[in-house]
Amino acid sequence: MCLAIPARVLEVRGHRAKVDFGGAVREVDVTLVDARPGQYVLVHAGFAIQVLDKREAEEMLRAWEEVLGA
Amino acid sequence: MEVSARFRDQRLAERLAKKIRALEPREPVRICHVCGTHEWTISHYGIRSLLPDSVEVVAGPGCPVCITPASLIDAAVELALSGVVVATYGDMFRAPGARAPSLYQARAEGADVRVVYSITDAVKMAREEKDREFVFFAIGFETTAPLTAVEVLRRPPDNLSFLVAHRLIPPAMEALANMEDLAIGGFIAPGHVSTIIGAEPYAIFPERYNMPVVIAGFEPLDVLMAIYMLLKQIKDGVAKLENEYTRAVRWRGNERAKEFMRKAFDIADGAWRGLGVIPSSALELKEGLRKHDAIERYGLNVSLDGQGDIPPGCRCHEIMVGRAYPTDCPLFLRACRPNRPIGPCMVSVEGTCRIWALEGGWFKG
Ligand code: SF4
Numbered sequence: 001m002c003l004a005i006p007a008r009v010l011e012v013r014g015h016r017a018k019v020d021f022g023g024a025v026r027e028v029d030v031t032l033v034d035a036r037p038g039q040y041v042l043v044h045a046g047f048a049i050q051v052l053d054k055r056e057a058e059e060m061l062r063a064w065e066e067v068l069g070a
Numbered sequence: 071m072e073v074s075a076r077f078r079d080q081r082l083a084e085r086l087a088k089k090i091r092a093l094e095p096r097e098p099v100r101i102c103h104v105c106g107t108h109e110w111t112i113s114h115y116g117i118r119s120l121l122p123d124s125v126e127v128v129a130g131p132g133c134p135v136c137i138t139p140a141s142l143i144d145a146a147v148e149l150a151l152s153g154v155v156v157a158t159y160g161d162m163f164r165a166p167g168a169r170a171p172s173l174y175q176a177r178a179e180g181a182d183v184r185v186v187y188s189i190t191d192a193v194k195m196a197r198e199e200k201d202r203e204f205v206f207f208a209i210g211f212e213t214t215a216p217l218t219a220v221e222v223l224r225r226p227p228d229n230l231s232f233l234v235a236h237r238l239i240p241p242a243m244e245a246l247a248n249m250e251d252l253a254i255g256g257f258i259a260p261g262h263v264s265t266i267i268g269a270e271p272y273a274i275f276p277e278r279y280n281m282p283v284v285i286a287g288f289e290p291l292d293v294l295m296a297i298y299m300l301l302k303q304i305k306d307g308v309a310k311l312e313n314e315y316t317r318a319v320r321w322r323g324n325e326r327a328k329e330f331m332r333k334a335f336d337i338a339d340g341a342w343r344g345l346g347v348i349p350s351s352a353l354e355l356k357e358g359l360r361k362h363d364a365i366e367r368y369g370l371n372v373s374l375d376g377q378g379d380i381p382p383g384c385r386c387h388e389i390m391v392g393r394a395y396p397t398d399c400p401l402f403l404r405a406c407r408p409n410r411p412i413g414p415c416m417v418s419v420e421g422t423c424r425i426w427a428l429e430g431g432w433f434k435g
Contacts (some may be wrong), residue, residue: 004118032216033326047216047220049216049262049265050319063412068086069085
């Protein structure tokens with residue numbers, strides 16, 4: 001139930017947006033976020049609940065690679 | 071997204087597992103998570119099998135369907151059988167009540183019960199079928215509550231009311247922290263709840279309980295990293311709040327979502343199925359929105375005494391706080407199975423018993 005799935009924002013119109021879940025395009029409610037086309041959002045039960053920070057994700061992975069000496 | 075896939079990287083996972091084993095604590099350590107999706111990741115990827123023998127990971131009350139009181143399910147079934155259309159999320163539909171059977175069985179008896187993907191679908195249905203009365207059974211934690219808030223504040227149609235059963239995670243974690251026999255050594259905090267509430271509310275655990283907390287995402291690497299970070303803190307003798315899921319969780323969370331929640335709800339004491347009443351752990355509609363409150367509209371009598379929450383022989387109340395494993399229940403995979411569940415933990419896809427039945431969470435080594 002608490003599962004939220006990342007999707008890429010294609011187009012925003014008012015509080016609705018078209019998003020792409022890796023191929024499946026759906027409409028979601030974006031009242032709770034400021035989402036711009038091209039960004040990734042987490043979608044839960046038809047609502048975008050947060051914008052994903054791609055830079056943070058990459059920094060985290062880089063930091064781990066370092067810690068793990070990979 | 072390709073970044074997500076990298077959080078499943080096998081090579082990094084193996085190195086991380088090695089690092090975790092190198093941190094093997096001498097005294098037993100019990101780590102508790104509070105999220106059905108974390109349990110799924112842990113069970114599905116066999117993460118328990120990668121941990122040193124002295125480290126145990128248990129599941130707390132992180133399954134919204136499992137913790138929704140049987141008395142509220144009874145109320146929903148009663149409404150459905152009286153001719154009101156009851157709409158709700160996924161497997162809430164199959165959860166058994168105390169007096170009444172599940173909504174699923176009510177439907178077999180002719181009631182109009184509808185499973186929706188989003189609360190917005192229920193609003194739409196109510197708008198389209200003006201001659202019917204609708205109740206949306208709003209369950210879930212902070213991830214889901216803002217969605218209810220948005221729709222409640224958006225002037226829903228008069229023929230729609232809400233049976234609000236939202237519960238809050240930090241007060242439940244605090245209740246667990248206060249159960250001394252559980253001896254929790256650290257928490258993995260739930261990522262998606264945290265996208266809304268932020269990291270901030272967990273600061274009380276290191277401060278007041280000297281308990282480390284790491285907020286984690288849901289890929290196997292996220293969970294392994296959280297376990298590593300917790301064990302590292304324990305080894306260093308510190309208790310801090312750390313965030314592993316920085317790609318989605320900010321310190322203050324989603325301010326707009328929190329604002330919607332503040333406008334729609336007051337905080338109240340809440341009953342949790344099998345766990346009793348936890349102070350300040352529930353949301354109820356604000357005074358001005360009460361005309362959309364199903365409990366008021368239909369004069370429902372919902373008791374908080376927990377009668378009938380746990381069927382005879384079922385140990386969900388112990389499993390939901392990590393006091394027992396599903397394999398400790400004599401009914402597990404015998405009388406109680408995913409296709410004919412006895413307790414709520416075997417009903418929901420986020421219930422620990424169901425996850426263990428399907429994914430083998432007990433697998434060690
Ligand atoms: S296996 Fe079934 S009966 Fe046993 S605790 Fe789990 S849900 Fe309850």
